[in-house]
Amino acid sequence: MENQQTKNPEYVIEMIHITKEFPGIIANDDITLQLKKGEIHALLGENGAGKSTLMSVLFGLYQPEKGEIRKNGQVVKISSPNDATALNIGMVHQHFKLIDVFTVLDNIILGAEDTRAGFLSRKAAREKVKALSDRYGLKVDLDAKVEDITVGMQQRVEILKMLYRDNDILIFDEPTAVLTPQEIDELMQIMKNLAAEGKSILFISHKLNEIMEVSDRITVLRKGKYIGTVNTADTDKQALSNMMVGRPVQLVVEKEEAHPGEVVLDVEHFTVPSRLHHRNAVNDISFQVREGEIVCIAGIDGNGQTDFIYGLTGLEKVSGGRALICGQDVTHLSVKKRGKNLSHIPEDRHKHGLVLDFTLEQNMVLERFIEPEFQHGCFIRFNAIRAYTEKLIEQFDVRSGQGPVTRVRAMSGGNQQKAIVARELDRDKKLIIAVQPTRGLDVGAIENIHRMLVEQRDAGKAVLLVSLELEEVMSLSDRILVMYEGEIVGELNPKETNVQELGLYMTGAKRQNRQEGSDHHE
Amino acid sequence: MIIMNKEPFFQRDGVRTLMASLISILIGMLSGVIVIVIVGLTNDSISTGGIWDGIRMVFLGVFNKGRDAATGALTFGFNPAFMGNMLFRAMPLILTGLSVAVAYKTGLFNIGAPGQYLAGTCATLFLALSIPTSSIPAWMVWLIAFLGGMLAGALWGCIPGLLKSLLNINEVIACIMTNWLAACLVTWFFDMSSLKNVLEGTKTGYIYKTSTVIHDVIVDGVRTVAGANVPEGATVLATRGGVATSRMGLDTVFRGSQVNGGIVIAILLAVLFYIIMEKTTLGYQLKACGSNRYAAKYAGIQDRRNIVLSMAMAGAMAGTAGSLYALSGNTEFFWTTYQSLPAVGFTGIAVALLAVNNPIGVIFSGIFMSYLNINGQQLTNLTAYNEYITDVIIAVIVYLSAFSLIIKTWLGRKAKKRKAAGVSADRKGEVRG
Incomplete structure (x- = not known):
């Protein structure tokens, strides 16, 4: 039935019945995606649904086993990213591809430079970039170095890169993951401007709010299969999440009133030096987390949250202050000794959380392999590890190609994260530090992890959450601490505040005098 | 599900x-x-x-x-002689191969095997030749010399390991430097020592054999050194040397070859390392550090300690290679090493590469390398060709091993x-x- 439609030239890009297989997995199973000229088309799906694979097929990184791609009704073959560029397809990757020490202008023209007698000529390029930037409202400082500008501006540079190359099909791969609420609003406006000017946009996301706000049509994938395409005007968030997950999903975290008990974590005048500059990354912060509550550290990425967690968990040295966990001073203890009362879901699952070349079962006992349950006289008890892993897989619904013996590298990001969460929560420690535990996860997985964290809280654990997602901060936490430039600038009650106020604290526009250690915060 | x-x-x-x-x-x-x-x-x-x-x-x-x-x-x-010699020559290759492979599992490239090999040789010869067998039984001297060589290699391997873990200095650079340090120190030590060969003065360079029994004697009031035949009327002060690895009956199977129990020790060590790496918590820790040092640190594994430990174990294996080769009793050691490093240390890299760093694989690739070595020797002896052809083969294989992925x-x-x-x-x- 769709084949009749495909001849229709109203579509600029059509991906017809695309099937892409990997060993053991059909990543894209007969998927059809049609992009109209001038529309914002959202591609929605859980992790591992096949969104990235489909975009990689469009961008020429993978060759599909079946199906064809058409541009303006003509069948085209895209066998490399160069082919995609030649067809005016551009992509903003989730992790920007910019050279930090180059200026904005140089980054934009890199690879498409004008030269005169072999020398770089920036004049015409500057005019063109300026014109584009005015036309679409993309404010950038052309002469600033990329390392000095904000993440939001870096993203605008990426967009200008595509426009400079006259791309008219723009792919945005999870563009809002790294932005502040204000920057997200700006991006939404930019995307609308681009579409109004006739650019066609493919917007990959699993954030329903943004998709509802900005898109015209939505295509939903689930587990590699095509579920359907709907008009945004005819649907709502609940219907979309049900399509995406395949079952009714709870979008709001349901939790009872917190009943804080004994102090579990007591941080006093904590100071961590920065590895980048001479100032302290974390400067003299003090707070407490009690059992039975979820305390969230909110803030824009790079304001000392990461350094604070490194200092608290022993990955970095602390230069001042102290931290007590369950009354024990852990400031200078080894990582292993801190682990007695502490479990840690790390921010960077690839760097700290997992040994990617190990199997799932080897990763599941990363901290526990030394316990008598898993070794006997230094010899690993393989059967015990296998049984334990199978238990966790079952309990936390960790999916992988070959079960316990799957190389973790081969697992999807969401399932890697689930494996870490399973491992850390099952260690059953008094204090749980969760740093961006739902980063890059889909609605279904987020719902699960949120539910588990609330369960841990209700079981009397103290939960310290670090999150950049405001929605998560607002819905999950019992208290919010806002961090700005290495200091805690505000303590808020999520019931009495809103996203806008939080945003003001996060950007340093507002600041509170806090009671604890207030003599040090003017 | x-x-x-x-x-x-x-x-x-x-x-x-x-x-x-x-x-x-x-x-x-x-x-x-x-x-x-x-x-x-x-x-x-x-x-x-x-x-x-x-x-x-x-x-x-x-x-x-x-x-x-x-x-x-x-x-x-x-041909029992060639077969035995093949096993004999495989012995140091297996051990240096093991040395490189073990370090690699922990994410370290041990290019320092030649230096560790020299450290092992030096320590072993000093112990084997200077402890009098007249006061301590020869087998005990052998054991002391063997363990001493192993320990010296381990200590020499520790140096790049410590530099890496404490100061984050690239182990490849540190290994290259410790190689030449070892080469010069060994020459200096022997030059100063009384262990220089005075028995076979006709040979160029100084050579030592552990199997040779040496007597410190006094003849006519003058203190001197004598070989197996003590001059008439001399007073024997001490007897040294005569310490060689047991042949374990292998000489009856491989008649006319140099083979001795060293090959058995090498194979046992390879099996031991396989067990350590695959079956124990130590191997698990080492591999975790090698694959992802940050994750290891996050999990409370002492990454610094494991890097030093891994290099020490690697050094111990290369040291054992030198030790067992020196203790064969029928080998010679040219102690003026300051100009060139022992090739067997570098060949260990090829052995490990061909075995994809698997300790059991190292046994076979070590034997294979020495098989090519004997073939090359026979090529020179019995045909119009020479042994360099087998070097070409080894070079191609090493090159392709890098492409094995x-x-x-x-x-x-x-x-x-x-x-x-x-x-x-x-x-x-x-x-x-």
Whole structure:
């Protein structure tokens, strides 16, 4: 039935019945995606649904086993990213591809430079970039170095890169993951401007709010299969999440009133030096987390949250202050000794959380392999590890190609994260530090992890959450601490505040005098 | 909920790795054959029969029994002397290969095996030759010398390990520097010592044999050193040397060869390291550090300690190689090492590479390297060709080993294609989650 439609030239890009297989997995199973000229088309799906694979097929990184791609009704073959560029397809990757020490202008023209007698000529390029930037409202400082500008501006540079190359099909791969609420609003406006000017946009996301706000049509994938395409005007968030997950999903975290008990974590005048500059990354912060509550550290990425967690968990040295966990001073203890009362879901699952070349079962006992349950006289008890892993897989619904013996590298990001969460929560420690535990996860997985964290809280654990997602901060936490430039600038009650106020604290526009250690915060 | 499909034999990771190594060997051997043919065809003095002899010798040199006295044709069969020598020469190669492989599992490239080998040799010779066998039984001196060599290698390996873990200095640079430090120090130590060979003064350079029994004697009031035959009327002050590894009966099987119990020790150590690496928590920690040092640190594994430990174990293996070679009793050590490093240390890299850093694989690749070595020697002795042809083969194999991942991927793709053609219909039914 769709084949009749495909001849229709109203579509600029059509991906017809695309099937892409990997060993053991059909990543894209007969998927059809049609992009109209001038529309914002959202591609929605859980992790591992096949969104990235489909975009990689469009961008020429993978060759599909079946199906064809058409541009303006003509069948085209895209066998490399160069082919995609030649067809005016551009992509903003989730992790920007910019050279930090180059200026904005140089980054934009890199690879498409004008030269005169072999020398770089920036004049015409500057005019063109300026014109584009005015036309679409993309404010950038052309002469600033990329390392000095904000993440939001870096993203605008990426967009200008595509426009400079006259791309008219723009792919945005999870563009809002790294932005502040204000920057997200700006991006939404930019995307609308681009579409109004006739650019066609493919917007990959699993954030329903943004998709509802900005898109015209939505295509939903689930587990590699095509579920359907709907008009945004005819649907709502609940219907979309049900399509995406395949079952009714709870979008709001349901939790009872917190009943804080004994102090579990007591941080006093904590100071961590920065590895980048001479100032302290974390400067003299003090707070407490009690059992039975979820305390969230909110803030824009790079304001000392990461350094604070490194200092608290022993990955970095602390230069001042102290931290007590369950009354024990852990400031200078080894990582292993801190682990007695502490479990840690790390921010960077690839760097700290997992040994990617190990199997799932080897990763599941990363901290526990030394316990008598898993070794006997230094010899690993393989059967015990296998049984334990199978238990966790079952309990936390960790999916992988070959079960316990799957190389973790081969697992999807969401399932890697689930494996870490399973491992850390099952260690059953008094204090749980969760740093961006739902980063890059889909609605279904987020719902699960949120539910588990609330369960841990209700079981009397103290939960310290670090999150950049405001929605998560607002819905999950019992208290919010806002961090700005290495200091805690505000303590808020999520019931009495809103996203806008939080945003003001996060950007340093507002600041509170806090009671604890207030003599040090003017 | 998860469908566990047992992979077919040729799809398994280990099998594909093994196949990739075997293919490297095959291509290397074929290149050797091609070189032999080209040299033979372009050289007037080599006949077709000569080319055929060369080819046979490359593959079967270990099994040759010399030329038939009557016809002059090569004869082949079980040759205990060559077989034994092959095992004897494999011994240090297995150990240095093990040294490189063990460090690699922890993510370290131990290019310092030559220096650790020298440290082991030096310590062993000093202990074996200076502890009087007249006061301590020879087997105990052997044990002390053996363990001393192992320890010296371990300590020498510790240096780059410590530099890496404490100051984050690249272990490759530190290893290269410790290699030459060892080379110069060993020369200096022997030069200062009283262990220089005075028995075989006709030879150029100073050589020592541990099997030689030496007596410190006083003849006519003058203190001197004598060999096995004590001069008449001399007073024996002490007896040294005569400390060699037990032959463990291998000399009766491989008659006329240099082989001794060292090869057994080397194989046992390889098996031991396999067990440590695959079955114990220590191996788990080392591999975790090697694969992802940050994750290891996050999990409370002491990454710094493990790096030092790994280099110490690697150094101990290279030291053992030097120690056992020196303790063979029938080998010679030219102690003026300051100009060149022992090649066996570097060959260890090739051995480990060919074995894909698997300790058990190292046993076979070590034996294979020494098999090529003997073949090359026989090529020089009995044909118009010389041993450098086997060096070409080794070079090609090492080169291809570096590509083994590509060969492995290629093998995987081939198998998949075959499977896709046959059972593509079944794959539709595959369920995820």
